[in-house]
Amino acid sequence: MFWRNYMERIRLWLWLTLANGISSSKISSLLEIFDSIEDIYKAKKTDYEKIPKISAKDADILSNKSLKRAEEVIDECRSKGIRILTMESPYYPENLMHIFDPPYVLYVRCKEKLNxxxxxxxxxxxxxxxxxxxxxxxxxxxxxxxxxxxxxxxxxxxxxxxxxxxxxxxxxxxxxxxxxxxxxxxxxxxxxxxxxxxxxxxxxxxxxxxxxxxxxxxxxxxxxxxxxxxxxxxxxxxxxxxxxxxxxxxxxxxxxxxxxxxxxxxxxxxxxxxxxxxxxxxxxxxxxxxxxxxxxxxxxxxxxxxKPIIKERTDNKTQFVSYNEKYKDLSEKERLIMMTMSPVPIHIDTIIEKTNLSAEELTSELTMLEIAGMVKSHPGMMFSLNI
Missing domain, CATH: 3.40.50.450 (Rossmann fold)
Structure with missing residues (x-):
């Protein structure tokens, strides 16, 4: 019963937030008058027209009680693994609740729930x-x-x-x-x-x-x-x-x-x-x-x-095999370059120093790695792994 009621409220929140021209600040005005999303949904056009920040056009829009668009968005989210958070969710960020115009619905993609x-x-x-x-x-x-x-x-x-x-x-x-x-x-x-x-x-x-x-x-x-x-x-x-x-x-x-x-x-x-x-x-x-x-x-x-848990590797052989498996199709020079890099951009001179490759060799190899989509270039001759 709780889950059914919760999903129904999500539909109603989507109905409201997807309504054309109904901004977060207008929703806040509605919530000052009505006690719940259900009350907002059930209200009549004349009820909306009494609210100062709600225009006649807004009242017309809110008078359309169709949930079709809300259902379409729910289906889209289900098919793409997108979570929908309202303020009723324990995962909704509390820091957002008390700002002037909070987002009343959030769409979230994550592999694991992060609170x-x-x-x-x-x-x-x-x-x-x-x-x-x-x-x-x-x-x-x-x-x-x-x-x-x-x-x-x-x-x-x-x-x-x-x-x-x-x-x-x-x-x-x-x-x-x-x-x-x-x-x-x-x-x-x-x-x-x-x-x-x-x-x-x-x-x-x-x-x-x-x-x-x-x-x-x-x-x-x-x-x-x-x-x-x-x-x-x-x-x-x-x-x-x-x-x-x-x-x-x-x-x-x-x-x-x-x-x-x-x-x-x-x-x-x-x-x-x-x-x-x-x-x-x-x-x-x-x-x-x-x-x-x-x-x-x-x-x-x-x-x-x-704090991130840093797992120290004590078996260098295992690390080398794992690394070679990841980059098994690369040349020795390309593997050497990849070993010196991370997602944090570093200057080409630093890569030269770490690899002992000449500037000409390194430039050529970096070009090929960038074409392959493994390395990303940044302004100022900076390079990073393209994670």
């Missing part, structure tokens, strides 16, 4: 066009925070977002990608492998139903979820007009901590971070400890519980 209410999340965002400096500090900070037990949240965009998520995954940490499209849509398309890795080791979530394209207007709206999920937001590199600053603005409004990495004062890509520190009160970050120290004492048990 974000038992995690300390840090959102890491920044420019889509990072410099070498931005790539380096984002990778290092995300990896170190992940190793300490923080769950890394980001948006899976090109640049800083993807680097942060990849670095955290390489540390064995849990990660969350919040999308501005449906969770069955890979955007940008080159992040297909990254998205699959996140589904295996964390959560891909969105407030938008399956098949929703990455419309430009979705991303500023999505940013409030990015900041609200976490105890703090870290901006590692961003110009003054970066979308990352919208996320930081949301974080300030939601009374979350905001951190920023200071950058070269002549660099446009760091201008946004420097302004956040100088004018808006963001805390300057010079290393991961700058953040960890603010959470270690209060959340020691939670962080300890979520």
């Amino acid at each position: 974000l209410n038992e995690c300390i999340c840090i959102t890491v965002v920044g420019t889509r066009r990072p410099t070498d400096y931005g790539v380096l500090v984002t990778g290092e900070l995300s990896e170190e925070l992940g190793k300490e037990g923080f769950t890394i949240v980001s948006g899976m965009a090109r640049g800083i977002d993807s680097i942060a998520l990849s670095a955290a995954l390489s540390a064995g940490a849990k990660v969350v990608a919040v999308l501005g499209c449906g969770v069955d849509v890979v955007y940008p398309p080159e992040n297909k492998n990254l998205m699959n890795a996140i589904i295996e080791n964390g959560i891909v979530m969105s407030e938008y139903p399956p098949k929703t394209p990455p419309f430009k207007e979705n991303f500023p709206q999505r940013n409030r979820i990015l900041s609200a999920l976490s105890m703090a937001t870290l901006i590692t590199e961003a110009p003054v007009r970066s979308g990352a600053l919208i996320t930081s603005s949301s974080a300030f409004e939601q009374n979350r901590e905001v951190y920023a990495v200071p950058g070269n004062i002549t660099s446009k890509e760091s201008r946004g971070c420097n302004v956040l520190i100088r004018e808006l009160g963001a805390k300057a970050v010079i290393d991961a400890e700058s953040i960890i120290v603010d959470f270690r004492d209060c959340y020691a048990d939670v962080l300890r519980k979520n």
